[in-house]
Amino acid sequence: MGMQDTAIVGFAETKIVEQSDRDVWELGAEILEDLLNRTGFEKQEIDGLILSSSMTGAGNCFWSQTTADHLALEVDFCQTVDIGGCSPTGALARAAIAIDAGLCTTVLCLFADTQKAESNQRPRSFQQEWQVPQGLLGPPTSFGFISSRYDHQFGLDLRALGKLAVAQRDSAVLNDLACEKLRKPITVDDYINSRLIADPVRLLDSVMVCDGASGLLITSKKNAARKGLTKIVTPIGYGERTTYRASESMVDVTDTGHRVAGAKAFKQAGLAPKDIASIHPYDDFIIAIMLQFEMLGFCKQGEGAAFIREHEFNHLGDLPLNTGGGQISAGQCGLAGGGTNLVEAVRQLFGEGDKRQVKNTKNALVTGIGGIPYARNWNSSVVMILTPNG
């Protein structure tokens, strides 16, 4: 499998802020410089650029080209991945296959968005016609439906969900790059008593949109070795599914595309859920984490709460989870937010977790969730398994 011949040689991330006073391209420039400094690569060696989706970039149909232009990157492969919160991990997968196919040798994957400061989104989708007239707020409302239905089918255990919220918040306190507003410890009772947004979704279930950027530098293992870079991280399994069960009119909203994307990633990696050393699931709402435990096979469908009760999720626990705080407690960098948990996984495997370093760095699992469809769960699901030093 060609993806396994590639190496992440560096990661970078900016401070996540409530609203950026710096342009999205300046954040991109900061990521580029950090990656060059850390890896010793010259700018001219980067011959591929893959961007995540970006609400700031959304108004620009030449987003990847103009970003390459502003950063003065002369590249042989240039694209934006537009599967929402899945796009950072999707970008990494595409970088690996582009390198393996010989289209380019070294790719900057850049995840930058300043949605709070400058959102240029103008959705052309079903929402304007079928949801806006009924007053839907967007994702919180959709997760209200998902949560109500989950409660009906399996029962909703608020204390279990609160345990996840607390674990992530404790990690954000240890993460200097997390949004300052969110770096205050919370309790399970704080979670349960936080105000309702779209029943039963609460404030502390939800992400706060922020501004920030992150990125990875990817090259072939051979090239990394030639450059003397011994500290690398390699993707060993990947699964991606968009519009899961598209050909069915009625679907179980608690059954998601992670079921198939996860099975594919585990098979490719030759691993099972019990082998996973740390997990970095996409977290736009707390319940999404529980649904992913179920769909990825950490437990059976409907038994997520029991699984949560049985495990500890901080960096010293038996299953460290979103050890940088996740998006919910570090802040969601718009559509680049999927980069936060991805970069945290890479950071941990590089052994640079500092105060929150996990002990077991054998591997890490990262996921993405992207887009909210009509009366379903989400449009895209991705799962990637990473290992250090191939």
Next chain:
Amino acid sequence: MNTINDTLNIVRDPPKWRSFSKPFWDATREKKLIIQYDKEVGKYQFFPRPTSIYTGKKSNLEWHEVKGHGEVYSFTIARRARPPFQGHEPFFIAVVKLPENVNVMGNMVNCSLEQMKIGLKVKPYWAPLSNGTHLLMFEPE
């Protein structure tokens, strides 16, 4: 305000339809609910799409009128909203399962907080829009 708002006093812009959804909106002028049906597989779909979700053949699609009686599949209480809904919270948004095996979203009128539950039997409630079409909402049967 702890009572639930039926949203009927909210002035909403009529949505823009697409070439393939126009028949739906035209039918709402007479408070008729029509949904797409794939005649090859004998199955319905909602919301209106440019092709059959089952076969990928748009020529398989027909519009069939249905009663619109169904039951609540899931719901949420919107406690925060954007204009013109802002300030009119809380209100219900329900996902209603029709017997034709499709889910349809809509606000709920004439329904109390105590009454609302998954499985509640509902029927259509057509709210007038300024262009003569109607918005499909639901009320308890």
